[in-house]
Amino acid sequence: MKHTDISVPDYFHKVVDCQWACPAHTPVPEYIRLIAAGRYTDAYMINWESNVFPGILGRTCDRPCEPACRRGRVEKDPVAICRLKRVAADFKDDIRDRLPKPAEKKNGKRIALVGGGPASLAVARDLAPMGYECVVFDQDPQAGGMMRTQIPKFRLPESVLDEECQYILDLGIEFVGGKRIDSMKALLSEGFDAIFVGCGAPRGRDLDIPGRKEAVKNIHIGIDWLSSVSFGHIDKIGKRVIVLGGGNTAMDCCRSSRRLGGEDVKVVVRSGFEEMKASPWEKEDAIHEDIPIFNFLVPKEFTHENGKLTGVLFEKVKAEYDPKGRRKLVPTGEPDQHFPCDDVLVAVGQENAFPWIERDCGIEFDKWDMPKVDPKTMASSNPKVFFGGDAAFGPKNIIWAVAHGHEAAISIDRLCRGEDIGVRPAPQVTIASQKMGIHEWSYDNEITLDKRYRVPHREKSAALRNIRAEVELGYDVELALKEAERCLNCDVQTVFTGQLCIECDACVDICPMDCITFTENGEETELRGRLQAPAKNLTQDLYVANNLKTGRVMVKDEDVCLHCGLCAERCPTGAWDMQKYLIDMTLAEQACHLKA
Amino acid sequence: MTYVVKPKFHHPELPKNKLGFTHRDYEGAVSTLCAGCGHDSITASIVEACFELAIEPHRVAKVSGIGCSSKTPTYFLGNSHGFNSVHGRMPSVLTGANLANRDLIYLGVSGDGDSASIGFGQFAHCMRRGVNMVYIVENNGVYGLTKGQFSATADRGSKSKRGITNTDNAIDMVGIALQSGASFVARSFSGDKKQLTPLIKAAIEHRGAAFIDVISPCVAFNNHAGSTKSFDYVREHNEAVNFLDFITARAPIHVDYAPGTVEMVEQHDGTVLALRKLNAEYDVHDLEAAMSFLHHHAAKGQIVTGLLYVENESEDLHCHLNTVEGPLNTLSEKELCPGSAALEKINAALR
Numbered sequence: 001m002k003h004t005d006i007s008v009p010d011y012f013h014k015v016v017d018c019q020w021a022c023p024a025h026t027p028v029p030e031y032i033r034l035i036a037a038g039r040y041t042d043a044y045m046i047n048w049e050s051n052v053f054p055g056i057l058g059r060t061c062d063r064p065c066e067p068a069c070r071r072g073r074v075e076k077d078p079v080a081i082c083r084l085k086r087v088a089a090d091f092k093d094d095i096r097d098r099l100p101k102p103a104e105k106k107n108g109k110r111i112a113l114v115g116g117g118p119a120s121l122a123v124a125r126d127l128a129p130m131g132y133e134c135v136v137f138d139q140d141p142q143a144g145g146m147m148r149t150q151i152p153k154f155r156l157p158e159s160v161l162d163e164e165c166q167y168i169l170d171l172g173i174e175f176v177g178g179k180r181i182d183s184m185k186a187l188l189s190e191g192f193d194a195i196f197v198g199c200g201a202p203r204g205r206d207l208d209i210p211g212r213k214e215a216v217k218n219i220h221i222g223i224d225w226l227s228s229v230s231f232g233h234i235d236k237i238g239k240r241v242i243v244l245g246g247g248n249t250a251m252d253c254c255r256s257s258r259r260l261g262g263e264d265v266k267v268v269v270r271s272g273f274e275e276m277k278a279s280p281w282e283k284e285d286a287i288h289e290d291i292p293i294f295n296f297l298v299p300k301e302f303t304h305e306n307g308k309l310t311g312v313l314f315e316k317v318k319a320e321y322d323p324k325g326r327r328k329l330v331p332t333g334e335p336d337q338h339f340p341c342d343d344v345l346v347a348v349g350q351e352n353a354f355p356w357i358e359r360d361c362g363i364e365f366d367k368w369d370m371p372k373v374d375p376k377t378m379a380s381s382n383p384k385v386f387f388g389g390d391a392a393f394g395p396k397n398i399i400w401a402v403a404h405g406h407e408a409a410i411s412i413d414r415l416c417r418g419e420d421i422g423v424r425p426a427p428q429v430t431i432a433s434q435k436m437g438i439h440e441w442s443y444d445n446e447i448t449l450d451k452r453y454r455v456p457h458r459e460k461s462a463a464l465r466n467i468r469a470e471v472e473l474g475y476d477v478e479l480a481l482k483e484a485e486r487c488l489n490c491d492v493q494t495v496f497t498g499q500l501c502i503e504c505d506a507c508v509d510i511c512p513m514d515c516i517t518f519t520e521n522g523e524e525t526e527l528r529g530r531l532q533a534p535a536k537n538l539t540q541d542l543y544v545a546n547n548l549k550t551g552r553v554m555v556k557d558e559d560v561c562l563h564c565g566l567c568a569e570r571c572p573t574g575a576w577d578m579q580k581y582l583i584d585m586t587l588a589e590q591a592c593h594l595k596a
Numbered sequence: 597m598t599y600v601v602k603p604k605f606h607h608p609e610l611p612k613n614k615l616g617f618t619h620r621d622y623e624g625a626v627s628t629l630c631a632g633c634g635h636d637s638i639t640a641s642i643v644e645a646c647f648e649l650a651i652e653p654h655r656v657a658k659v660s661g662i663g664c665s666s667k668t669p670t671y672f673l674g675n676s677h678g679f680n681s682v683h684g685r686m687p688s689v690l691t692g693a694n695l696a697n698r699d700l701i702y703l704g705v706s707g708d709g710d711s712a713s714i715g716f717g718q719f720a721h722c723m724r725r726g727v728n729m730v731y732i733v734e735n736n737g738v739y740g741l742t743k744g745q746f747s748a749t750a751d752r753g754s755k756s757k758r759g760i761t762n763t764d765n766a767i768d769m770v771g772i773a774l775q776s777g778a779s780f781v782a783r784s785f786s787g788d789k790k791q792l793t794p795l796i797k798a799a800i801e802h803r804g805a806a807f808i809d810v811i812s813p814c815v816a817f818n819n820h821a822g823s824t825k826s827f828d829y830v831r832e833h834n835e836a837v838n839f840l841d842f843i844t845a846r847a848p849i850h851v852d853y854a855p856g857t858v859e860m861v862e863q864h865d866g867t868v869l870a871l872r873k874l875n876a877e878y879d880v881h882d883l884e885a886a887m888s889f890l891h892h893h894a895a896k897g898q899i900v901t902g903l904l905y906v907e908n909e910s911e912d913l914h915c916h917l918n919t920v921e922g923p924l925n926t927l928s929e930k931e932l933c934p935g936s937a938a939l940e941k942i943n944a945a946l947r
């Protein structure tokens with residue numbers, strides 16, 4: 001194998017599994033350490049810079065970081081990265097004086113943003129302090145997009161949402177609420193220097209089966225129903241409710257129903273339990289609220305009497321896999337099953353819709369009627385128009401919307417400066433040895449064996465009584481500290497200098513995880529098989545270093561390294577060192593500072 | 597030295613032996629030796645050997661004297677019996693334990709100071725008697741624990757860290773072991789676990805006195821230019837005569853070597869040592885030739901390593917003395933007080 005070039009920022013960035021997995025590349029271990037140190041405001045600011053909505057995301061993020069977290073490979077559960085983010089938001093001081101100020105001088109460039117969801121807000125946040133005049137249009141009166149209209153208040157209190165939207169609006173952004181954009185052509189003709197489309201994926205899929213028309217009064221499209229609930233237009237539902245669908249929308253529908261009069265609420269899903277799209281914790285919360293989930297049932301017919309819904313008829317299916325491993329649901333042949341109910345919520349998917357974008361204004365659409373968008377620059381085929389969030393590649397989540405927003409902001413900034421948007425700024429890397437003394441490190445390298453701590457919840461009956469009562473109460477300071485200590489500090493990297501090594505094997509012997517091997521070099525697959533412990537996780541790199549006196553190589557499997565620093569403590573020559581690699585993605589605003 | 601406790605977490609893919617243990621289960625307390633000390637690598641090899649042989653830790657007794665090397669039994673086999681005796685007295689304490697309970701596996705761990713200076717006599721007698729044990733000398737050429745004075749194995753002409761030349765002749769422990777009748781003699785290097793671990797395994801399975809001289813650099817006092825026990829010097833002058841593959845009696849024998857280069861040596865318990873010869877002339881069964889080979893190479897400044905001598909039909913002290921089968925603490929009153937008829941018989945024999 002080739003000698004690893006650790007000067008390429010991506011190499012050590014990948015080792016920080018959580019940060020690498022986070023679409024916005026939030027420096028997770030750094031903020032977790034700050035939480036452990038009780039520096040909540042600093043922890044919040046790190047998040048705010050990267051992901052813009054720490055209080056919101058600390059409650060609602062899809063948390064792609066957690067399945068990636070190394071702790072999950074070392075023991076059972078990952079660090080509660082997401083809920084620690086909430087801790088920073090909950091316990092921070094007033095941060096307003098640490099936020100950027102509205103630009104004193106505008107730079108003369110005007111940007112239109114369609115939709116006031118997280119994608120547009122992220123773009124505006126990055127661009128406004130630089131002097132861009134950002135105008136955000138939304139058909140709804142308030143900013144927030146689906147964070148406001150869809151996510152139930154018992155998961156995300158309005159106060160948190162208002163606070164974090166306001167930080168952005170206060171940067172001197174013009175928010176035009178209650179204004180629906182009906183024509184892209186018209187918008188293009190208004191002379192904006194760039195347009196960002198962050199209009200989301202607003203259409204809920206319907207279920208066209210017999211009885212749909214007849215029973216229309218009691219059959220609701222999930223996302224329409226949720227937004228009516230959120231605007232207060234709907235405040236009750238029948239006693240017996242069936243929710244169709246297995247995603248997070250279905251989970252929000254069933255849990256909202258329980259709070260609006262639904263006593264017998266069921267979720268019925270085509271697929272098996274494991275294959276459901278909803279996150280495991282969402283399913284867990286629904287089940288905890290006495291909502292049973294029925295699997296492998298395909299809705300066949302809405303039954304009705306005198307124009308009133310009476311229930312849903314289902315066909316029983318099972319999963320069969322073809323030789324290629326593709327799943328097919330086939331009827332089992334058992335008799336159909338009928339569930340009586342008063343209301344049905346259809347939560348079987350969400351779609352994009354761009355009726356307001358004329359197809360002859362330079363924006364190309366593909367065969368699925370989606371705009372053609374470059375995933376790196378977020379540019380459409382019209383050089384002035386950018387897409388992001390759910391509007392770009394279909395429904396995703398808030399953190400992806402934010403990540404798209406950062407990229408679009410960089411592109412818009414470069415476009416307005418007349419630079420090539422294909423050239424992206426490199427991340428900023430700060431490296432610092434953590435050595436303080438012979439056995440002293442400036443990070444806490446002791447490894448706790450504690451299992452993941454549960455977040456305290458509001459008592460169930462109290463939670464179900466009030467749809468605005470937040471269910472999760474968040475960690476208190478003590479629990480937060482214990483959970484924070486579970487983090488393995490994956491950004492404190494093991495850095496090896498071959499020239500200093502005397503090949504005494506001290507690091508090999510002390511390493512609790514058998515990460516290190518000194519051996520003859522070889523081809524990767526073969527080498528992976530003959531290390532101190534087999535390196536079977538191919539998603540994790542091998543760190544290969546040469547320059548050893550015996551001509552062998554040092555191979556370190558990054559997979560389950562605890563970053564405990566014992567190798568460096570044991571090394572008699574300092575060939576191993578623990579160095580903190582802070583990797584910050586460059587945002588539009590910083591890119592401009594760098595150039596200045 | 598490390599203050600942080602070695603975390604209990606281990607690699608999820610770590611192999612388990614037939615007892616269900618990983619090699620981590622054979623560790624002891626975290627070492628307090630200097631970072632980089634060769635002795636820690638020997639510890640790791642002992643751990644690996646016991647893991648691979650699937651030895652039940654409670655069947656092992658580890659006995660040592662005084663010195664950095666003699667501290668190491670604390671760092672392996674945390675669930676075994678142990679006795680940290682006085683300076684140079686490991687052999688006699690171990691011999692006594694062995695006589696009382698022949699069923700345990702005895703690991704004697706010592707240093708060059710402990711065995712070639714103060715305990716020299718004990719060492720030779722223990723080999724002579726054929727005590728069934730593994731005798732490991734962690735040989736660094738200095739008294740590490742007392743800050744690096746030359747030991748009796750330091751080569752004449754080698755230099756101390758402060759630049760003083762050693763004018764005394766060196767004792768070659770391997771030579772003494774061969775001469776005193778050890779039935780398994782090997783030499784290895786702490787920096788070469790691939791060579792050392794199978795040797796330790798074979799020594800454990802060997803019946804009789806098995807001696808291994810392991811050159812183990814002292815990074816604090818004897819790893820400089822001018823030392824003949826430094827990592828660099830040993831790597832440059834290492835002359836391995838063979839490479840051992842240890843094959844247990846349980847596993848089927850299948851060795852894939854070029855004909856003529858491998859010799860199979862069967863042990864008393866059916867285990868087989870597959871010896872890959874690196875030096876075609878070297879014969880591990882020829883004591884006299886081995887001794888002259890060692891002299892010859894030592895004169896050229898080479899350090900001969902590998903399995904140097906093994907006796908096929910080896911016997912141990914218990915065979916020589918015709919002692920009872922089994923540990924003494926299992927003897928019942930009936931056997932210990934056989935009655936007046938037996939006494940009468942003994943008395944008659946003495947008349």
Ligand SMILES: Cc1cc2nc3c(=O)[nH]c(=O)nc-3n(C[C@H](O)[C@H](O)[C@H](O)COP(=O)(O)OP(=O)(O)OC[C@H]3O[C@@H](n4cnc5c(N)ncnc54)[C@H](O)[C@@H]3O)c2cc1C
Pocket residue numbers: 060061062114115116117118119120137138139140144145146147150151179180181182198199200201202223226248249252356388389390391395396397398399401
């Ligand atoms: C029920 C439900 C629960 C969810 N829960 C979570 C969760 O817990 N965590 C998570 O990360 N994600 C969740 N999501 C997904 C998340 O809300 C979206 O992925 C995210 O809000 C997308 O952001 P966006 O900025 O692309 O668009 P949106 O948030 O959809 O915002 C688009 C905005 O544009 C406005 N708009 C649309 N067209 C026009 C137009 N022509 N003119 C003017 N305004 C217009 C819309 O009114 C809306 O306000 C959930 C989604 C749903 C449906």
Ligand SMILES: Cc1ncc(C[n+]2csc(CCOP(=O)(O)OP(=O)(O)O)c2C)c(N)n1
Pocket residue numbers: 662663664665666683706707708709710711714734736738739740741742747
């Ligand atoms: C009876 C007695 N004499 C002297 C000492 C001092 N002493 C302690 S360790 C040691 C030498 C140890 O050398 P070695 O066995 O080579 O061990 P190393 O530390 O080099 O591993 C000496 C002389 C002692 N502890 N007891």
Ligand code: SF4
Pocket residue numbers: 016017018019028029068069070071078079081486487488489490491
């Ligand atoms: S242990 Fe900490 S740094 Fe490592 S992946 Fe998990 S959260 Fe990130």
Ligand code: SF4
Pocket residue numbers: 494510511512513514515516560561562563564565566567568
């Ligand atoms: S930091 Fe060093 S000793 Fe600790 S697990 Fe990683 S490689 Fe092993």
Ligand code: SF4
Pocket residue numbers: 629630632633634635664665736740741813814815816817
């Ligand atoms: S003094 Fe020498 S022998 Fe003793 S622990 Fe330190 S390096 Fe090892």
Ligand SMILES: [Mg+2]
Pocket residue numbers: 663665707708709734735736737738739740747
């Ligand atoms: Mg010594």
